[in-house]
Amino acid sequence: MTRDNRRRTFPLPAESSTSGGGNVTRSFLKKPRCVKMNDFPLKTVEVVCLGTSVALSGLFYFLYRKKRKTVNRLKEAPRLSLDKSLASILNATPGKCLQYVIIQGRVQPVGEPLRSQFQEGSIGVVQKLVLREHKLVWNSLARTWTDSERILHQRVNTVPFNLVGSDEAAVRVLCPLEASGLDMEIVHEKFHQASYGFTDIIGQYLSGEKPKGQLEMEEMVKVGATLTGVGELFLDTDCTLKLRPPADGSEFFLTPVDFETMQAAQAGQAWMWRALGLACLLAGVAVLLWAARRHYRHLQARREQERLRREFDDLGEGDELPDNACVICMSRARSCVLLDCGHVCCCFQCSQVLLQPICPICRQHINRVVPLYQA
Ligand SMILES: [Zn+2]
Numbered sequence: 001m002t003r004d005n006r007r008r009t010f011p012l013p014a015e016s017s018t019s020g021g022g023n024v025t026r027s028f029l030k031k032p033r034c035v036k037m038n039d040f041p042l043k044t045v046e047v048v049c050l051g052t053s054v055a056l057s058g059l060f061y062f063l064y065r066k067k068r069k070t071v072n073r074l075k076e077a078p079r080l081s082l083d084k085s086l087a088s089i090l091n092a093t094p095g096k097c098l099q100y101v102i103i104q105g106r107v108q109p110v111g112e113p114l115r116s117q118f119q120e121g122s123i124g125v126v127q128k129l130v131l132r133e134h135k136l137v138w139n140s141l142a143r144t145w146t147d148s149e150r151i152l153h154q155r156v157n158t159v160p161f162n163l164v165g166s167d168e169a170a171v172r173v174l175c176p177l178e179a180s181g182l183d184m185e186i187v188h189e190k191f192h193q194a195s196y197g198f199t200d201i202i203g204q205y206l207s208g209e210k211p212k213g214q215l216e217m218e219e220m221v222k223v224g225a226t227l228t229g230v231g232e233l234f235l236d237t238d239c240t241l242k243l244r245p246p247a248d249g250s251e252f253f254l255t256p257v258d259f260e261t262m263q264a265a266q267a268g269q270a271w272m273w274r275a276l277g278l279a280c281l282l283a284g285v286a287v288l289l290w291a292a293r294r295h296y297r298h299l300q301a302r303r304e305q306e307r308l309r310r311e312f313d314d315l316g317e318g319d320e321l322p323d324n325a326c327v328i329c330m331s332r333a334r335s336c337v338l339l340d341c342g343h344v345c346c347c348f349q350c351s352q353v354l355l356q357p358i359c360p361i362c363r364q365h366i367n368r369v370v371p372l373y374q375a
């Protein structure tokens, strides 16, 4: 049978509506829908949540691995005491270089130290001056004033310095600003309160910004402070010992706390990244489970509908037609009641594919279709 022949056998709804009789109701029929059964439906918001959780857990896992590596490197690193024997150890080492070692010593400047701008008599080797502005900004979304701060000015000064051991053996520290954990001592901190008059207040309400003041701060690594350094130790050509960031990319540390505290802090950070990674992974799994549950329910509803359809099929089978034939298909027995009008005019299959839920006889809205059991 060709395609044209088939078309002639089943008249188009536009033609049939004018020809009258039983064919008029064909225009109520829906076009057959394409239903993909295999695809696993995920809503856009679920895809976004899943993507975010996978990306975040990947990022946290990466950070965890990095931190874990640092913790392991710290565990393996030898602790050397800073004394005269250190130079001979380095001399005996091939390349005159130890890749990752831990040393501790007192800070001593090589030349002139830095002088504090605010505290008389304070001298150091690293100095950080920060001027930070604090203000309240109107948040129109939350309808409250929220704190906001901005660095207006920042300057870091350094001078060359050594870590000195018990018998005045010294190790020069290179690139101290590249080191992690360099918490400096605050030598000066002052908050300058902003003062304003009545017109300023009106201006603030109009602009949505209220200045609170400026915080002036000076931090220093003071001369004489004890620092723990972890990095690459090498004996330079001028016979001085130097500590620098490791060439293999391991983390360089310079910290005022002792080695055990630092190691514990690093292990804690590794643990935190792992916990965050796991939490994100679990969130992703939860999203997947949620989608799977929804999909399962959807399939269950379809199965139930299919079962109902089969039940109606069974009801219609074997009946002698056409004295109670369905007004739509004219082939099966009428097998359902349309509510609320109560008309018994069509089979269940036809009632399910109506374009609009409207009774084909009286055009009243169909709220419910119930099976008709004839005894
Ligand atoms: Zn029918």
Ligand SMILES: [Zn+2]
Pocket: 338, 341, 342, 343, 359, 360, 361, 362, 363, 364
């Ligand atoms: Zn009706």
